[in-house]
Amino acid sequence: MNSNQEVIRRLSRYRNVMRKMKALGLIKVFSDNLADAVGVSPSLVRKDFSMFNLTGNKRGGYRIDDLVSKLNVLLGKDKKQKIIIVGCGKLGQALMNHNGFPRVGIRVVAGFDSDPEVLNSEAPIPILHIKKIREFIEENQIRVATLTVPEPAAQGMVDTLKKTCVKGVINFSPVSLKSSEDFLVHNMNIEQEIENLFYNIHFAETTVVKVQ
Amino acid sequence: MNSNQEVIRRLSRYRNVMRKMKALGLIKVFSDNLADAVGVSPSLVRKDFSMFNLTGNKRGGYRIDDLVSKLNVLLGKDKKQKIIIVGCGKLGQALMNHNGFPRVGIRVVAGFDSDPEVLNSEAPIPILHIKKIREFIEENQIRVATLTVPEPAAQGMVDTLKKTCVKGVINFSPVSLKSSEDFLVHNMNIEQEIENLFYNIHFAETTVVKVQ
Numbered sequence: 001m002n003s004n005q006e007v008i009r010r011l012s013r014y015r016n017v018m019r020k021m022k023a024l025g026l027i028k029v030f031s032d033n034l035a036d037a038v039g040v041s042p043s044l045v046r047k048d049f050s051m052f053n054l055t056g057n058k059r060g061g062y063r064i065d066d067l068v069s070k071l072n073v074l075l076g077k078d079k080k081q082k083i084i085i086v087g088c089g090k091l092g093q094a095l096m097n098h099n100g101f102p103r104v105g106i107r108v109v110a111g112f113d114s115d116p117e118v119l120n121s122e123a124p125i126p127i128l129h130i131k132k133i134r135e136f137i138e139e140n141q142i143r144v145a146t147l148t149v150p151e152p153a154a155q156g157m158v159d160t161l162k163k164t165c166v167k168g169v170i171n172f173s174p175v176s177l178k179s180s181e182d183f184l185v186h187n188m189n190i191e192q193e194i195e196n197l198f199y200n201i202h203f204a205e206t207t208v209v210k211v212q
Numbered sequence: 213m214n215s216n217q218e219v220i221r222r223l224s225r226y227r228n229v230m231r232k233m234k235a236l237g238l239i240k241v242f243s244d245n246l247a248d249a250v251g252v253s254p255s256l257v258r259k260d261f262s263m264f265n266l267t268g269n270k271r272g273g274y275r276i277d278d279l280v281s282k283l284n285v286l287l288g289k290d291k292k293q294k295i296i297i298v299g300c301g302k303l304g305q306a307l308m309n310h311n312g313f314p315r316v317g318i319r320v321v322a323g324f325d326s327d328p329e330v331l332n333s334e335a336p337i338p339i340l341h342i343k344k345i346r347e348f349i350e351e352n353q354i355r356v357a358t359l360t361v362p363e364p365a366a367q368g369m370v371d372t373l374k375k376t377c378v379k380g381v382i383n384f385s386p387v388s389l390k391s392s393e394d395f396l397v398h399n400m401n402i403e404q405e406i407e408n409l410f411y412n413i414h415f416a417e418t419t420v421v422k423v424q
Binding site for chain 1: 216217220221223224287288289293295302303305306307309310312313315316318355356358379380381382386394396398400402403404405406407408409410411412413414415416417418
């Protein structure tokens with residue numbers, strides 16, 4: 001992850017903490033609060049904010065409402081976050097109905113597949129034939145897609161998406177795809193993560209070697 | 213991620229690359245090959261291997277078969293990797309049938325839920341009542357679970373699992389859970405990843421500020 005992405009991730013976490021603080025009735029937040037919640041130093045919080053001209057002061061703190069709405073603009077969160085699901089097997093269909101999305105303002109607008117058995121253009125979230133994907137993307141100005149296609153189809157699908165206005169994908173297929181300058185790929189390889197967890201547990205237990 | 217985890221992740225990636233090289237009929241591998249495939253320096257590959265007494269030489273390379281089987285032992289990959297799915301909503305059920313698992317030797321042995329409608333003790337992968345989870349874990353010596361439960365249930369479930377022989381979870385619920393010394397948590401928050409992707413795209417486009 002580059003430093004830019006790290007800053008964005010922190011800003012997003014500050015924002016999420018503040019939304020929860022606001023739900024508790026709090027009005028102001030101090031850099032120390034955010035530092036504690038996110039696990040960074042208070043000076044880093046202040047540095048992140050000053051970098052984006054988000055104002056407050058060490059003693060008086062920041063107004064949560066102001067800061068959240070400024071962060072929303074900065075993060076593009078004020079815009080609707082429409083996504084499409086490419087590949088509507090079991091995992092793709094689970095994502096289509098994932099109840100964590102509406103809560104954070106993400107809306108799945110369509111799924112795409114080539115299997116006639118899963119196509120359903122009348123469903124609340126339609127599943128359309130993959131050959132319609134480019135037209136749909138341009139008409140609906142889609143920027144982000146999730147890829148839940150079989151491994152052999154993944155790279156070809158990315159090549160197709162790169163020719164549209166899609167600017168990034170979350171890739172669940174079991175192949176690591178690479179980001180390019182104007183197309184971001186975030187790989188979420190579930191089996192790789194589970195394997196790594198087993199390895200870490202195995203290492204912690206055997207402690208054959210100590211890595212410095 | 214600490215340095216230990218980074219080394220483990222690299223070893224796992226070396227191993228996966230070599231399995232694919234072997235499938236192509238190759239017999240030997242050079243540190244330069246692995247460096248290219250994984251995107252690190254050849255000297256780091258050699259350092260990683262020498263740290264674990266994996267022998268080879270710069271000119272002669274390493275025998276793929278030897279190296280893969282040594283890595284398998286080192287990574288605990290020679291043991292069966294049984295997991296359970298805690299929370300059998302749509303995402304949990306998609307994971308139960310995820311076809312990426314068998315290929316890498318991960319076997320889902322049971323799911324758990326409290327909803328009578330999804331329980332099915334006769335299925336090839338049974339879905340059992342959550343009250344049976346501790347007994348099942350101990351009988352089957354389960355070490356790893358995936359958590360696909362609603363947010364309010366997540367921490368309580370981790371507390372329950374900590375009292376068993378489970379040593380780590382992959383958490384898909386939309387709350388960040390923390391690892392402790394003897395219990396590893398890997399958070400995979402899908403909506404957070406999608407949000408971050410939107411933010412990164414937004415940033416790349418607006419370039420209001422340049423972060424150094």
